[in-house]
Amino acid sequence: MTTTQRPTASRATAGPLALEVENLVVRYGAVTALDGATFALAPARVTGLVGMNGSGKSTLFKALMGLVRPDSGRVRVHGMTPEQARRRGTVSYVPQTEDVDWTFPVSVRDVVMTGRYGHLGLTRRPRRADHDAVAEALARVELTDLAHRQIGALSGGQRKRAFVARGLAQEARVLLLDEPFAGVDKRSEATVSRLLRELAADGRTVLVSTHDLQSLDVLCDDAVLLQRRVLLHADPREVLLPENLARAFGVDPAEVPAQEPARGHHRREGQS
Known part of the structure; x- marks a missing residue:
């Protein structure tokens, strides 16, 4: 047990x-x-x-x-x-793979804006607060310069960051x-x-x-x-x-290699 x-x-x-x-x-x-x-x-x-x-x-x-x-x-x-x-x-979820048509003509900004749908009013038209939340999310994942690029044109890592930004824009706890x-x-x-x-x-x-x-x-x-x-x-x-x-x-257990500290990293403040 x-x-x-x-x-x-x-x-x-x-x-x-x-x-x-x-x-x-x-x-x-x-x-x-x-x-x-x-x-x-x-x-x-x-x-x-x-x-x-x-x-x-x-x-x-x-x-x-x-x-x-x-x-x-x-x-x-x-x-x-x-x-x-x-x-x-x-709650927000970034799955391992996104079920997305990468050829669809939607921009990175548009993808991140989908995280704001729960905040939009009956008109479903983004307001200033929604645009600000999307801009902040893009900045935090370092994609501001690629905001207008078609989502399928991003690299794998950039795509992942875009969907993390969508979760940030949602303001999930x-x-x-x-x-x-x-x-x-x-x-x-x-x-x-x-x-x-x-x-x-x-x-x-x-x-x-x-x-x-x-x-x-x-x-x-x-x-x-x-x-x-x-x-x-x-x-x-x-x-x-x-x-x-x-x-x-x-x-x-004898076959599991010992874990070494990640190179270039240090433990967070307050940890010993």
């Missing part, structure tokens, strides 16, 4: 929780994608989601957004159901990012990493899945180790211990 542990900082969750997942079960026919997943996240933190392909990470994100219906269990986003949170713009660093250039990786830390400092909650274990301890305050259920919720350094990674990836 496995137990879920949380870091000291996560235990300081006596106040309102940003995200609560209790005994979440999701099945696709005979396949169980999530089997009793349970964890909770406080506001103003970046949490890493770690697990092998097929461990249920993408299914978890979809359940948190209300895009798949759980067979059992409970999800709350700032006390609301996922559907309520999505309608109110409280909880941001879910599924593999935002997969296949992106170094500039995009650095820009998104910096931005996630800034969002946490602003009081937002970020849950980000990543295979970049080298940078996990730099980017995240805590991490969730997933293998259909939550095996561990703890400080990234504990999650990265070979014996814990072995539980999630199904290998002998």
